[in-house]
Structure formats: structure tokens, C-alpha cells
Amino acid sequence: MNNHNQIEQFIGECKVKGLSVTPQRLAIYKALVNDTSHPNPEKIYDTIKIDNPTITLATVYKNLETFEQNGLISMVTNLHKNVRYDPIVKQHHHIICVKCKKVVDLVDDELDSIKIPKDVLKNNAIIGHSVHFNVVCSECKNQNLKE
Ligand SMILES: [Zn+2]
Numbered sequence: 001m002n003n004h005n006q007i008e009q010f011i012g013e014c015k016v017k018g019l020s021v022t023p024q025r026l027a028i029y030k031a032l033v034n035d036t037s038h039p040n041p042e043k044i045y046d047t048i049k050i051d052n053p054t055i056t057l058a059t060v061y062k063n064l065e066t067f068e069q070n071g072l073i074s075m076v077t078n079l080h081k082n083v084r085y086d087p088i089v090k091q092h093h094h095i096i097c098v099k100c101k102k103v104v105d106l107v108d109d110e111l112d113s114i115k116i117p118k119d120v121l122k123n124n125a126i127i128g129h130s131v132h133f134n135v136v137c138s139e140c141k142n143q144n145l146k147e
């Protein structure tokens with residue numbers, strides 16, 4: 001799906017969910033779609049504040065939360081100090097560098113269909129699963145060698 005279609009779809013889903021599509025909301029969503037790094041709210045704010053001088057970091061936080069609660073975007077992980085967001089809501093997995101905090105998408109059918117352990121099924125309603133591989137990425141590995 002290209003970015004343009006994704007933005008059209010976002011607008012459509014906002015309407016279905018009764019969320020007004022304000023210029024600020026569009027700017028936030030566009031910034032997320034155009035950034036493959038799984039950015040945190042600060043990074044999105046930095047991207048859009050030049051063109052949206054009245055926007056505040058709090059507004060960015062609040063809208064990302066609203067998007068997430070309405071299933072329009074997803075949250076990557078709470079492993080970082082700072083929440084990271086993802087424009088992809090369809091199930092997928094992540095490779096996360098423990099040093100530079102880089103997050104890379106991973107699509108893998110076998111991970112999608114892993115056997116859910118009994119202990120997880122017991123007493124819990126499962127809403128989904130996502131696998132995170134914690135790695136030291138090649139760039140960070142090379143960095144270490146140079147030091
Ligand atoms: Zn790294």
C-alpha cells in the first residue's frame with residue numbers, strides 16, 4: 001500500500017470512528033507514515049512543528065494515543081523509555097537494537113502462527129502477539145569494533 005492510499009484509508013477510518021480529521025491530526029499521521037523508523041512522539045513533533053507552529057508536543061502525544069486507541073496505528077513496544085508508534089496495524093514483528101533503539105519491521109508467516117503456550121491461554125483473553133528480537137545491529141557492532 002502506498003502512502004497516499006494509506007492516508008486516504010486513515011481519513012476514511014476516522015470518519016467511521018467519528019474522529020474529526022483536523023489539519024493537525026493529518027500532519028501527525030502523515031509524519032508517522034512517512035517515517036519508517038517507528039518514531040516516538042518527540043520525533044514526530046520535530047518533523048511537523050515547522051509547518052505547524054501552533055502544535056504542541058502534548059497535542060502530538062494525545063493524538064497518537066487517540067489513534068492507537070481507535071486501532072488506526074499501533075504501539076511498538078514499551079521496552080524503550082519512550083513509546084514508539086507504527087503506522088502498520090496488521091500483525092507483524094520487530095527487530096530491535098538494544099544499543100541504538102532502532103526498530104525494523106519483520107513480516108514472517110511462521111511467527112504469525114506460533115503455538116501459544118498453555119500458560120498464556122490460561123485465564124487470559126489473547127488480543128494478539130508480536131515477537132521482538134533484541135539484537136545489536138550491524139552498525140552498532142561495527143561501532144564497537146572501532147572503539
Ligand atoms: Zn544499533
Ligand SMILES: [Zn+2]
Pocket residue numbers: 038086088092093094104105106
Ligand atoms: Zn512495525
